[in-house]
Amino acid sequence: MTICLATVLCFGIATHSNAKELTLDDIFPTDRVIDVQITVSEQDWDTIRYQSRNFMSALNESRQFAPIEHPYTYVEASVSIDGVVFPKVGIRKKGFIGSQSNTRPSLKIKLNHIDKEAEIEGLTNLTLNNNQQDMSQVSQFMGYALFNATGSPAPRCAYAKVTVNGKSLGIYSHVESMRKPLLKRAFGNNKGTLYEGTVVDFNKEWENSFEHKRGDDALGREKIIALIDVLADDQVTEEAIGELVDLDSFYRFWAVESLLGFWDSYSGNNNNFFIYLNPETDKFHFLPWGADALFTNFSMVEFQRNSRAPISVKTQGLVAHRLYQLESGRERYAKTMTELLKNHWNETELLAELDRIAAMIQPHLIPGQRAFKGEEWPEKNVTFEDTLETVSHFIRTRESDILQEIADGMPLWKKKPRPPFVMGPDGFDMKQFIQLPEEGLWHAARIGDIPAMKRYIAEGADVNAPDDDLNLSPLAWSALHGQTEAARLLIENGADVNMKDGKRSTPLHSAAVFGRAGVAKLLLENGTDLQARNDDGATPADSLHLDWRTTTFIGSLVGVEVGQEEIATMKTGRNEIAKLFGVDDTFDEAGTSQPQMLSGAVFTGDLTAVKQALADGADPNAQDPQSGSTLLATAALMGHTKVVALLLEHGADINGRSRDGGTALHAAAFLGRIETVKFLLEKGADANLQSNIGGTAMDGAKLDWEFTKAIISMIQIEVDEAEVKAGRTKVIELLSKQPKNVSPSHNLWKAASAGDLSAINDALGDSADLNALDSQFGITPLGWAALNGQTEAAKLLIEKGADVNARNRDGTTPLHSAAFLGRIETVKLLLENGADTTLRSNDGTIPTDVARLDWQLTQFVVGLLQMEVDETEVKAGRTEVIKLISQHNKK
Incomplete structure (x- = not known):
């Protein structure tokens, strides 16, 4: 036992001594991939990799007054870097929103978490990014290299092959942390004040949103407030901004962000940046961070994308916006951009570097990084090389695109930056955008x-x-x-x-x-x-x-x-x-029309008032002008069976539709009004009718309670939870005994989604409508086939006469559907059969627009459609789809 303990202690000393031999050059090579092996208990690994943050917490409105604490915790581990062992380190998950993953999390390694002396030339923290948003794997490596080459300070970046407990996680970007060594190299000192900016900017009363990292915070906040005040002045001058921001370095930083197509940057999205108050200049200098979203002309966030915006400059950051509104600012920016293009954007060298990087990292990619193949298109791989081609195209066309746009001077762009986004207590607030x-x-x-x-x-x-x-x-x-x-x-x-x-x-x-x-x-x-x-x-x-x-x-x-x-x-x-x-509605002092008054009587179950209104000639099939609910549905919702009977006696349509497509039976079933449901069924209500979103009355009775509570709150009524749940159970039992009828078109939508060619032929034999919209989502059979990548089904539908440009309820076409989820082979088929790439949906989007939707919104829509997709596969498919459509448009 004594010998074993001595061996362990000696081993610890040896490894610690050995670790000090590593240099920063050793861990940030540009010509090879470093080997990082992590050993951690499986329980601790599961703990950290499943930790996560969401929009509600990360973007909570309180962040205006202080940065939101991240949810990640350190656990003890051992790490080997190219064979040099650090036996006791701390590791944790990292990432804001887009880079989160449970299988390949981005990681922070804190060398001195336990051994306070552990470091590599003063560097104690290592950052390993998973490139979750960059399937090409090259954005951070090439992006930071260009920043540094142009004289705009940025982290160093290398590639690391990361292994955890013997399992390879593939290639990661090893990015230099914003610590003293980086500041010393970049500015010749590390005594200044450093802040990180994450979806923040220099807006009034936002000075405390910047996350303090090091240095004199009181002095730094004072300078931030001063800059906020300067930028708030509509008559601001370049000189005034220059008193607080080092303009030479800022113009270069800004122009490099734009040149690289870094949309999620300070100037592109007031995100992913650091500011350093340099004691030698007493001014702020900007540094890039999170550069995993490069080489694209426009924002990848749907509500921020603007096809009319210039591609040569980004002005979402307030400092950039204010400078760009000045003629002197535009001239100085143009001069900086022109110099960068002349001296640093060498297309031949950049393309050669792209090829070199690919050859260097490809042997270390795991299957999920090499190719993206799913059940939908087993015959087709979207490869790592395909994603590199997108970057290659950007590099080949970037200089000519920019020079063409600025040939007659920088384009005018006055759109004001949006304020930093916050998620209020009620969730997403579109008014902010x-x-x-x-x-x-x-x-x-x-x-x-x-x-x-x-x-x-x-x-x-x-x-x-x-x-x-x-x-x-x-x-x-x-x-x-x-x-x-x-x-x-x-x-x-x-x-x-x-x-x-x-x-x-x-x-x-x-x-x-x-x-x-x-x-x-x-x-x-x-x-x-x-x-x-x-x-x-x-x-x-x-x-x-x-x-x-x-x-x-x-x-x-x-x-x-x-x-x-x-x-x-x-x-x-x-x-x-x-x-x-030509309508009879009039509005009283409360803004209430006569039909609304009758609806109110039905709602409260005032049988006398309803009788009088019907005797006076009121329409028993009227809808409430505000809610769109029929009188019969309103009475059924509230369980007023006698009012239901009275309305039916006066000619109300028992299957009459409310504005949402629901019937009285839907309404009664929703709140478990069992006696009303029984009465409606006895009088001939159709239990198979579907609402506008495709739900039957029984579906409504099965809705989960949280959703039900939200609806109850909206319509401002009070119910007894136990009573509703008990009533629903009886309603479901009763409705399940009703005869079912399914339309041929229903079978066609289902068969098209599943790619069942035999079922498609059967449905068509039953006279199903080839171009009918399903009642739930308003999508054609061809649209469903396209969404699910069922190319053979789509081919059969087209052969049978389906309109390749038929519109779904939201104005999209099958090409929109296929492009949305990156269904490459289906897109090819549709293009070959005359799909129109220029048709716009109701909200003005063309197929390539939906192929660029940000992933959070995509997940939301996929959830609504009750589908499951592979994120990596979809993203790779979208890249190829955009190329296919672009090539088609050039013919």
């Missing part, structure tokens, strides 16, 4: 500036073009703000009076919501469609009944004030519009 148009025809139409509108139109402005944030046409903006003369001018110049926005609302919907009677009258005189329905199924007449809380919310998005005074005016306007529409 919406800006009212402050220029162009949209702005002029919004404020009724007729001379400016005439000037824009004379200069060739498109009178039907939607704006970038809300997808609203100039006519819609004029309707929202009651600018009748502006609307008249637009119509005279060819504006489409039935132009639909992203929610499929027309200008008449907008005018109705805010009681813009003058605009409504003008639109009606020019042939607008009074029966047009938006995504909620509402006509313009239905929009008259939108409640004031929702109206106020919409007003906040589009810049319309909705206070008490405005509401009074809008009520008058809504009454005038109701007369124009």
Whole structure:
């Protein structure tokens, strides 16, 4: 025992002594892959790799006042770096949102976690990034190298083959941590103050959001506040910014970010950066971080992407934005970019480096990094080489693309940066990402500036073009703000009076919501469609009944004030519009129409009031103008069986649909109203009918309780949980005994999704509609085949006559569906059969746009579609799809 203990102790001393022989050059080579072997207990490994953070916690609104603590904890481990052993280190998971993985987590290794003397030339922390968002594996290695080569300080980066407990995790990027050695190398000192910026910027009252890393925090915060104040001045000068920011280094840093197509950067997304208050200059210097999202022209976040934005410059960061609004700033930026292109963007050398890197790391890639193959297309691999081709294309075209754009000077771009994103208590708030148009025809139409509108139109402005944030046409903006003369001018110049926005609302919907009677009258005189329905199924007449809380919310998005005074005016306007529409609805002082009053009586079960209303000629099949619920469904929801019977006696349609497609049986089943369900079934209610989202009455009775509570809260009623659950159990038992009927088209959608060719032929033999939309998601059979990558099924459907460009309910086509999930072979088939690559969905996206959707949103949509996909496979497929469509468009 004594000998064994002595051996262990000696071994510990030997390994510690041996470790000190490593140098920074040893662990950051550029010509080889270092070997990192980690040994950790399986229990501890499972603990750290399953730790995670989410949007709600990471972007909580409290982060404005202090950085959010990460959820990751250190565990003890041993690490070997090229054979040099550190026997007692700490390791933890790292990563913000996009880089998280349970199987290949990014890691932090703290050499001195236990042994306080452990270091490598002063470096105590190692950073291993998994390249989760970079399938090419080259962004960080090539990106940081270019920053450093241009004189813009950045971390060093190497490649590491990482093994945990004998299992290879493949290639990682080994990135130099922002510690003293890096600062000393970059600035000649390490005594300054360092902060990290993660989705933050120099906005008012955001000074405490920057995460302090080292140095004099009091001095650093004072300087941050000073910079915030300078940037808040609309008359700010370059000189004033230069008092606090080292401009020579900033212009270079900024231009390199843009040159590399680093969209998730400071200038691209106010993210992934450090600022160092250099004691030698007493100014801030910027450094890049998290550079795993390079080599693309536009943001990969859907709601931030703007195809009209310049590709030669990014201005989402406030410092960049303020400088770019100055002529001197644009000139200095152009000079810096031109110099970078001339002296550092050598296409031949960069392509050769790309080839060298590929050869160096390829032997160490694990299968999931080499190729992406799934059940959907077993005959096709999307390879590591395919992803490199995308980078190669960017390199080959980057210089010419930029020079073409800046040939006549830097393009003007005035769009103001959005404030840092926060996730409030109610979750995602789209208002943070919406800006009212402050220029162009949209702005002029919004404020009724007729001379400016005439000037824009004379200069060739498109009178039907939607704006970038809300997808609203100039006519819609004029309707929202009651600018009748502006609307008249637009119509005279060819504006489409039935132009639909992203929610499929027309200008008449907008005018109705805010009681813009003058605009409504003008639109009606020019042939607008009074029966047009938006995504909620509402006509313009239905929009008259939108409640004031929702109206106020919409007003906040589009810049319309909705206070008490405005509401009074809008009520008058809504009454005038109701007369124009030829409907009998009038609004009392509370804004309630007569149909709403009847609906209220049904809701409360006031049998006497309902009897009187029906005796006075009220329509028993009327819908509540606000909720869209039929009277029968409202009574059924509340379990008022006697009111249900009364309505049926007066001619109510037992299977009548509410705006959401649900029936009275749906409503009764949802809250377990067993007696009402029994009565409806006895009177002939159809248990097989589906709502707009495809749910039957029994489906509604099976909804989970958390979702049910949310709906109950929305409709503002109180129920007894135990009573509802018990009632639902009985309802499900009763409905399960009802006869089933399935349409041929239902079988066709199912067969197309599964790729069952025999079932497709059977469904077609039963006269199924080739182009029918399913009731749940509004997708055609060909759309379902495309979504699931069922190429042979898609081929059969096309041969049988399916329309290759048939629209789904949201305006997408089968090509959108295939591109969305990177279904390469299906995209090829669709293109060969005439798929139109330019068709836009209801929200204005073309197929290549949906192939670029950010992964968080993609996961959300996939979840809604009740599908399972492989992230790596989809991302690789999307890359190939974008190339395929681009090549097709060049023919």
